[in-house]
Amino acid sequence: MKLRRRIVVFIATPTHGNLGDQAIVYAQQAFFDRMGLGDSVFQITREQYYSTAERLAEIIRKTDLIVVDGGGNIGTLWPVENDKMIDIISRFKGNPIVVFPETAFFEASDEGDRTLQEVKRVYSAHSNLCISCRDEETFRLLKWAAPQARVMLMPDIVLSLNHASGKSPRKEVALLCLREDKEAVIEKQVRSVIAEAICHANLEIREISTVQAHLQPITRRTRDGAVKQILDDFRSASLVVTDRLHGLIFSAVTGTPCVVLDNVSGKVSAGYKWLEEIPNIFFCSKSDDIKLLVRAAVTQGPRRYSVDRRTDYYKMLQCEIERMLLG
Known part of the structure; x- marks a missing residue:
């Protein structure tokens, strides 16, 4: 923090064995590397966050960018993940926050309705929030829940990796x-x-x-x-x-x-x-x-992957991050 005017904080990153979640953080880091901001990224694990959240809220400056990992974290399917999102967005109300591509799912029940209303209450109270959505239903829900936020539709961030294809021999x-x-x-x-x-x-x-x-x-x-x-x-x-x-x-x-x-x-x-x-x-x-x-x-048979058809979506996210860092 002393060396840089602003830092990018990946907050509450996973340490568990879900490699989909780990690949999301890996791809997020690669995304900031391509932006030339890789050295400004500071990662705080979930365990570190839960044990020091109040202190972190005092240390992290209001100009620093908070990054929330993408995934299927919003709604009733995984309540602990939804609670984590609620806590971060409400605790860092004064910081710019970027949420990488998410999927939301709310069950059709009283609990689903209560959870959706809580998401709306917390998300709509944040004045500098950017949320990426992996599907149109999530996009529609969050546009309603957070009308003041920048809500964008785009693919999972792991699809931004363009170097994973290779010439390794295929096995039967x-x-x-x-x-x-x-x-x-x-x-x-x-x-x-x-x-x-x-x-x-x-x-x-x-x-x-x-x-x-x-x-x-x-x-x-x-x-x-x-x-x-x-x-x-x-x-x-x-x-x-x-x-x-x-x-x-x-x-x-x-x-x-x-x-x-x-x-x-x-x-x-x-x-x-x-x-x-x-x-x-x-x-x-x-x-x-x-x-x-x-x-x-x-x-x-095998095909070489290209990110080209998805590039414009990721450029849109990059532009929003740059705006938030300069704002």
Whole structure:
């Protein structure tokens, strides 16, 4: 802080083993690196934030930019994450805050209504807030909840990575990357159909998860290696079948053929809309289509990913960040 007029604070960054969340922070850092601001970024982990939040609010200057990680953090699906967002936005009311691309989901219940009203109360009270949204429903909700904020529609920030494709040899392996948590909607018989379709494609099945159990927290120092490893795993496969948003995204940026199914909140199908032009990625809305789509994806083979069609969205975010830093 003594060396720089302003700093960029990534606040409450994850240390858990969800590599989708870790890839988001990795891509955010790369985003600021490309802006020439990488050396101004200071990261505060979630644990550090919760233990020192009041002190941090005193130390961080009102001109410093607060960055909140993207993800599926707004609403009732993951209440702890929503509470974290509420706390940050209300605690740093005097700072410019940028929220990287988010998905919101509010259940149709009294609790969902109460949570949405609380989000509206806190977000609308902040005078210098920029929120990025990964889908049109989130965009519509947050435009209503925070009418004074700069609300933008854009892809997940991991799709801004343009260097993940490579020439690593592909193995005759299909990665099965399916959820086992409350976001999962795929029934047991559908999993059997998927396995049968993969066998017909003469590929070996390997189950993989984008959530890993780590004995040690993932830190800024170890994050790059963890993200690069999961990208290498996807890059080495001939096919991915997934119902995880970042399973889809990791497939896209590594050029790996993919058949994608939706999750309970619909964020996967919303994420696919940003990638519809990629010929080796197929969205499966009916289990009867799985065999056909697996065959089509394998036939298409690997493709090199390009961020070009998404560049204008990220430039819009860059311009807003520059405005907030200069304001």
